[in-house]
Amino acid sequence: MINTHAVKVIYKYEMLRAWDTIMQSFASPVISTVLYFVVFGSAIGSRIETVEGVSYGAFIVPGLMMLALLTQSVSNASFGIYFPRFTGTIYEVLSAPISFVEILIGYVGAAATKSLIIGVIILITAGFFVDLKVAHPIWMLSFLILTCVSFSLLGFIIGLWADNFEKLQLIPMLVITPLVFLGGSFYTIDMLPPVWQTVSLFNPVVYLISGFRWSFNEVSDVSIELSLAMVLLFSAICLLIVWAMFKTGYRLKQ
Amino acid sequence: MNSVISINNLSKVYTGGHKALSDVSLDIRSGEILALLGPNGAGKTTLISIICGIVKPSEGSVTVNGHDILSEYRITRSLIGLVPQELTLGMFDTVWNTICFSRGLFGKKPDAGYLEKVLKDLSLWDKKDNAIMTLSGGMKRRVLIAKALSHEPSILFLDEPTAGVDVKLRKDMWELVESLRASGVTIILTTHYIEEAEAIADRVGVIDKGRLLVVDDKDALKHKLGKRQLCIELENAIESVPQELSSWNLELADDGNQIIYTYDTYSEDTGVAGLMRAIDKSSLDLKDITTSQSSLEDIFINLVETQ
Ligand SMILES: Nc1ncnc2c1ncn2[C@@H]1O[C@H](COP(=O)(O)OP(=O)(O)OP(=O)(O)O)[C@@H](O)[C@H]1O
Ligand SMILES: [Mg+2]
Numbered sequence: 001m002i003n004t005h006a007v008k009v010i011y012k013y014e015m016l017r018a019w020d021t022i023m024q025s026f027a028s029p030v031i032s033t034v035l036y037f038v039v040f041g042s043a044i045g046s047r048i049e050t051v052e053g054v055s056y057g058a059f060i061v062p063g064l065m066m067l068a069l070l071t072q073s074v075s076n077a078s079f080g081i082y083f084p085r086f087t088g089t090i091y092e093v094l095s096a097p098i099s100f101v102e103i104l105i106g107y108v109g110a111a112a113t114k115s116l117i118i119g120v121i122i123l124i125t126a127g128f129f130v131d132l133k134v135a136h137p138i139w140m141l142s143f144l145i146l147t148c149v150s151f152s153l154l155g156f157i158i159g160l161w162a163d164n165f166e167k168l169q170l171i172p173m174l175v176i177t178p179l180v181f182l183g184g185s186f187y188t189i190d191m192l193p194p195v196w197q198t199v200s201l202f203n204p205v206v207y208l209i210s211g212f213r214w215s216f217n218e219v220s221d222v223s224i225e226l227s228l229a230m231v232l233l234f235s236a237i238c239l240l241i242v243w244a245m246f247k248t249g250y251r252l253k254q
Numbered sequence: 255m256n257s258v259i260s261i262n263n264l265s266k267v268y269t270g271g272h273k274a275l276s277d278v279s280l281d282i283r284s285g286e287i288l289a290l291l292g293p294n295g296a297g298k299t300t301l302i303s304i305i306c307g308i309v310k311p312s313e314g315s316v317t318v319n320g321h322d323i324l325s326e327y328r329i330t331r332s333l334i335g336l337v338p339q340e341l342t343l344g345m346f347d348t349v350w351n352t353i354c355f356s357r358g359l360f361g362k363k364p365d366a367g368y369l370e371k372v373l374k375d376l377s378l379w380d381k382k383d384n385a386i387m388t389l390s391g392g393m394k395r396r397v398l399i400a401k402a403l404s405h406e407p408s409i410l411f412l413d414e415p416t417a418g419v420d421v422k423l424r425k426d427m428w429e430l431v432e433s434l435r436a437s438g439v440t441i442i443l444t445t446h447y448i449e450e451a452e453a454i455a456d457r458v459g460v461i462d463k464g465r466l467l468v469v470d471d472k473d474a475l476k477h478k479l480g481k482r483q484l485c486i487e488l489e490n491a492i493e494s495v496p497q498e499l500s501s502w503n504l505e506l507a508d509d510g511n512q513i514i515y516t517y518d519t520y521s522e523d524t525g526v527a528g529l530m531r532a533i534d535k536s537s538l539d540l541k542d543i544t545t546s547q548s549s550l551e552d553i554f555i556n557l558v559e560t561q
Contacts, residue, residue, distance in 0.1 A: 003328070009358030013351065020346065088342035092401065095306040096359040097331040254268055254309050 006098040010106025011113075014080055018114050025076075026118060029068045033122045036064050037129045040186060051188060052219045057130035062213040063185025065122050069115050069144070070151050070180055070205070074172050077111035077155025082168055085159075085252075094253065100246040104156065111152040112145075119144055132216075139215035139224070146231050147208060153238035160245055160252065179205045184213075189221040204234055257281035258409060258440050259305065264314035266300050266464075274300040275464045277314070282442060287435055288469075289455035290444040297464040298444040299339055302411050306336045318409070332360055335407030339414045339444075341394045345387035349378055349397055352386065353404045360405035372403050375430070392423045399430070410434060412443040416450060428454050483546050484515040484526060489539035496536055502529050 018025040040060055048056040084090040093103060126132060134140050162168040183205030189197050200206050201222075211227025214220035220227070259282040266275040274297045282288055290298050303309035305316050307327055316323045318330035344352060353369050373379045376396045381389060386397060395415070402410060412431070416424045431441055431454055445451055451458050452472065459469040468475065491510035502525055505514045517524045533540065 003361045005358045005361050005363060009355050012358075013347075013355050016351070017346075084344075087344065088338075088340055089344050091308055091336070091338055091342060092356060092359060094308045095331060095334070095336050097328040097361055098359065 003096075003098045003102055006096060007102050007106045007109075010093075010103065011110045014107060014110030015113065017080075018076075018110075025114060026121060029072055029118050030121050030125055033064050033068055034125060034129075036060070036067075037126065042129065054217045054219055055130065058132060058217065059213075059219070060186055061123070061126045061130065061132065062216050063180075063183075063209050064126070065119050065144075066147065066183075066205070066209050066212055067177075067180045067185055068122055069119050069147050070176050070208075071172055072118050073111060073115040073148050073151035074155035074158065074176055076114050077108055077152040078159035078162065078168055078172075079155075080107045080111055081156055081159035082162055086165075090252070104242060104246075108149065108152045108156050111155060112148040115148040115152065116144065119148070134216055135218050136215040140212070143208070143212045143215055143227075143231065146235065147212070150231065150235035150238055153235065153242060157238065157241050157245065179203055180209075184209050184221060188219070204230060207231065256284055258284040258319060259442075260317045261301075261305070262315050262317075264301070264304065264316060265312050266297075266304060266309065267312045273464055275304075278461075278464075278466045279314075280459060280466060280469060282440065283457075285435065285438060285440055286456045287431060287441045287443070287454055289451035289458045289472075290442065290461055291446075291448065291451050291458055292444070292461035293446070296461040298461055299413055300464075301461070302336070302413055302442070302444065306334055306411065307331055328361075332405070333408050335402035335405065335410045337395075337398045337402045337410070337412045337415060339417070341391065341398065343386045343394055343397060345385070347386055348383050349373070349386060349389075349400070350382040352397065353400050356401040357404040360407075362405045368406070369400075369404060372400050376400050392419055395419060403434075408438065409440045409442070412441065414444050414446070416445065416447065424450075481516050481518060482524075484517065484529075485544045485546070486513040486515070486533065486540060487511060487542040487544075488513065489541050492538070496538070498536055499529070499532055502532075 037057065037060075040056075042057065044056075050056065051059045084093065123132075158168065158171050162170075182200065183203050184200070189200050189206060189210075192200065207222060207227045207230035210221040211224055211231065214224050214227070259280075261278055261280040261282075264275055264278045265273070267273050278297075278301065290301070292298050300309060304311045305318070305323060307323065307330075311324075318333055321329045323330045347355070350369075350373075353372070354364065357364065357369065370379065373382055376399060378393065378396055378400060381393065386394060389397065395418075399412075399415070415427055415431075419427065428450075431443070435441055443450075443455070455472055457469060458472050458475055460467045485507075487508075488511055492506070493510055495504045495506065495513070499513075502515060505516075506512065507514050515526070515529060517526065
């Protein structure tokens with residue numbers, strides 16, 4: 001038996017909240033991405049030769065999408081669960097006939113949906129700036145969804161773990177953004193000196209961006225299978241942490 | 255009457271090591287209004303939070319309608335509505351959205367007609383599209399009640415429903431509680447106000463330092479633990495209690511214009527009859543006689559102090 005009404009309302013009201021703050025939720029990531037296009041794609045990109053046969057503008061599209069998706073997934077999901085904890089309204093969710101898994105589906109589902117929408121908007125926007133082709137749409141979509149879900153899961157974990165606003169911002173700023181920038185959003189890994197190429201292989205985002213980029217224009221740093229395996233591994237780790245948190249009632253129940 | 259909630263040897267130790275509840279056992283009867291009375295930090299909110307699933311018990315068990323609150327939480331929680339002590343509301347939500355959310359959360363399918371009735375009963379209907387932050391404190395408290403009632407619970411917990419509420423709203427709240435009870439809802443409320451417990455509860459439980467000191471019918475409690483006072487008003491003030499009345503433990507009050515006799519209603523011989531005869535024989539002139547029952551307040555203070 002699953003409390004579908006509960007999952008529905010959590011999802012619905014999380015989406016509604018995004019709609020109420022539409023500028024913050026959707027417009028701002030899109031605007032910042034457009035800025036990246038103007039600066040890197042058009043201004044600087046016009047001076048850069050093609051990367052493995054792909055124009056620089058088109059080359060950075062997958063990386064830019066990932067940059068937005070990762071930060072948005074993490075911040076949406078972490079804020080979504082942290083805010084009711086902070087205001088105390090979480091009491092109602094805890095006293096409802098609803099399991100932790102259902103809470104998770106509601107909050108993470110909504111956060112992932114929001115990121116997905118942002119991703120699609122960015123993709124459409126990118127189409128106005130560069131000549132886009134998506135070589136493997138199914139792969140592209142799978143990576144898109146998997147990324148949104150797994151990083152929303154990560155955000156959910158952060159939202160449970162954080163006990164102040166500073167911690168809530170800490171991980172996205174100190175971990176996610178650097179990992180994405182160093183993960184090959186704007187370059188291929190083999191442009192780096194050998195030492196840094198090796199270091200990069202420890203960055204999980206490299207696999208994400210590589211796989212995602214491959215689905216667009218078949219340019220990749222690592223094999224697509226390895227990319228997929230790494231994304232799945234990452235999701236599995238997040239799920240495991242969430243499950244452990246659930247078992248101990250971590251930060252939700254005294 | 256059969257019990258709807260059964261609490262057995264419940265204890266709670268918070269992570270800091272503080273023991274908020276120790277070995278509480280209590281049966282709550284179907285359809286009653288039970289008031290939990292206790293000073294700050296007594297453990298009232300902790301007790302309620304455990305039953306509602308917000309706090310985990312350390313020891314002991316609770317059943318609701320015979321279902322365990324941990325293993326059968328879906329059943330038990332769907333029966334319970336909770337009005338928390340703090341005004342915890344999403345300030346940007348509208349009244350209507352927040353109660354629709356609550357209803358759905360508790361697994362009930364949408365029912366605009368029922369929710370409309372709830373809001374009307376609480377005089378919130380004209381505020382339904384207002385953001386919660388634009389409401390007054392009293393209105394916010396009523397929104398919390400509307401949320402708790404949104405899923406048609408058969409048990410309602412009210413954690414200090416009248417804290418910070420004006421006299422009129424308090425009376426309204428009491429009426430609401432009464433009408434809910436009339437519709438068959440079991441109500442458990444906590445309060446610091448003894449008058450409140452006296453005014454609306456059927457039974458009263460007194461909690462202090464995590465222990466349930468006593469639970470009983472309000473009247474029985476007054477009988478059992480209460481004292482009666484006989485106040486004899488005199489025509490002429492006296493300076494000391496006359497010798498012939500010294501075997502009764504009398505006090506003088508009102509500058510010697512009153513003699514006060516405190517006695518236990520439950521004792522074999524209250525001594526009232528003898529006292530009256532003795533006064534009759536003495537030279538004292540009586541003006542008036544009144545008796546009074548000690549209030550729950552006295553009982554409460556007594557209980558808490560003697561612990
Ligand atoms: N989350 C918590 N962590 C640690 N201690 C807690 C927690 N919540 C409550 N306590 C402690 O448990 C004790 C009982 O608290 P509780 O809130 O149950 O009291 P109460 O009877 O509701 O008081 P009040 O009338 O002030 O609302 C208090 O000493 C309190 O400090
Ligand atoms: Mg309390």
